[in-house]
Amino acid sequence: MTRRARAISLGVAVLIVSVVAGLLVGPVHIAPGAALRWLVSLGHPPAGMSEQQAAILGNLRLPRVIVAALVGASLSASGAAYQAVFRNPLADPYLLGAAAGAGLGATIAVAFGPPDAFAVTVPVAAFIGAIVGVGLAYGLGRSSLGGRSATSLILGGIAVASFLTAVQTFIQQQNAQTLRQVYSWILGRLGTTGWDDARVALPSVAVAVAILWLVRRLLDVIELGDLEAESLGLNVGRLRVVVVVAASLATAAAVSVAGLIGFVGIIVPHTVRLLAGSSYRQVLPLSVLFGASFLILVDLVARTAVAPAEIPIGVITAFVGAPFFVIALRRTGRRAA
């Protein structure tokens, strides 16, 4: 087996283990044997399993695990792609105003929308906000800041993010009753996840990840530098647009169902690079696999560490992710030395 095949197999194995662990472990005790039989029989409750337990597995845990996987995969793959096209190791999926735009969208929906429709309006508004945020950043970077270079896009993103955050804060301050709703969304939320969220996120995530997958070889080229890539016959500007659109689509879908979950888009791609080298032919698929596993496991911690209470998932991604990242960094550093 090649090194690449080994890494992919490991990623798949970890994902399977994570999904099963996510299903078996939770604040409510369900016998693992029964839960496994439930899973193998595709949701048919085995003898001895109460209806309530079957409902917990099928309506609460399984959609939550799947949405966590979709969100983790989206954020990690987008982060990896952004790091390539912006040649910036600190680039994350929220770099170009996606988070600020989504935050503004969600706040508008909470402040001015009908309260009994938040479950629908908040994700939709966040999705639109994220796309608008990135669109503005891109338009500004291109029209006013001289071209489609990485720097002009990043500067455009910073300007747009600051502006949208100011608008969001203003609306929130004028509508104090929105505080709790908006903040619980900003901290990331999988606690209310159901199948609806999975259905909302899946199409965009699938399309976006497929596009990023297709261009993964070109990401290696663009990382060399704009001039070098152009001299190899690559249309750098167009590739950057394609990647930004795909990554933003995935990010917007993730943000719309799960709120803002920081750190995943940076930590996972870098850990993958430490494990498997820096070629995007491996970094991209592995980021999808490990990103999905990472968020499933983090969510597992979020809902069991202080059970039956929950910890906001955005807090855990940083709390669990940062030390893990440091360990990986030290290991590799030692090996290289």
Add this chain to the structure above:
Amino acid sequence: MVHRSVGGIAAVLLLLASCGETAPPQSGGEQPSVSASFPVTIDGVTIAQRPERIVSLSPTATEMLFAIGAGDQVEAVDDQSNYPSDAPATDLSGFEPNVEAIASYEPDLVVYSTEPGDLGAALAGLGIPALVQPAATMLDDVYQQIDQLGVATGNASEAKDVVERMRAEIDSITGSIQPPSEPVTYYHELDDTFYSVTSSTFIGQLYSLVGLRNIADKAKGAGGGYPQLSAEYIVEANPDLIFLADTKCCGQSRQTVAKRPGWDRIAAVKNGGVISLDDDIASRWGPRVVEYLRQIAGAVADVLEAQAA
């Protein structure tokens, strides 16, 4: 991102703290004779004469002031004070108070509940006496604050009457509840992401008064009395009653709760035990707690009746 998240946590904690629990207990405050005599000194704040231009930055204090007959001494109330409806609402904010805007009403007394920064000192610098009445942690705090407002506004005997009436009504409500043969459980919902309260909070104590058992108490360690519960835990805990204190903020109702995945199996949902509360009444600690308690007691009585049948 990280900065925003940290800010978010701080804000949520602030918001939660403003609901009670972490607030320090009230210091007694001198309570001179019942007759309206000025000047009075309360918690080191001296009020020279009967205030006629009170500014209230606390919706609870507004309700108390009007209940003790000090309503016509109130000049302005903050943007969250929506009860009683004849309170002189302004766009003053109790969360982010603007000292200059407060001073422009030329108040001779300011009452507020949260201390963001150093409002009291800033007002003192302008020669404006200010009383802080933090979120109650128990019913005695409520009585004490009403009495304190009575003394501060020259309505001490009316305040005493209000407190006595409240005590009597609460006694009669709790006295009317028969202790249930098996414990009746409840879940109190603060928002649609399943934030709840434990029995150690002010709200939780009200439920304990009528003998209810709180499913959130298993999460005692988390969230300083205001834990966010897992949906699957709530489904498994199978509470007899669900109290929705998120009908206004988040548009929740018996119907929306029944539609949540897995929730149709909860006893409260199956047996009509989902009770819609007024968010405002359920988050304040004013005279309307009596109304709130009566609603809870009514729900308990319904459950007991169904059990007996």
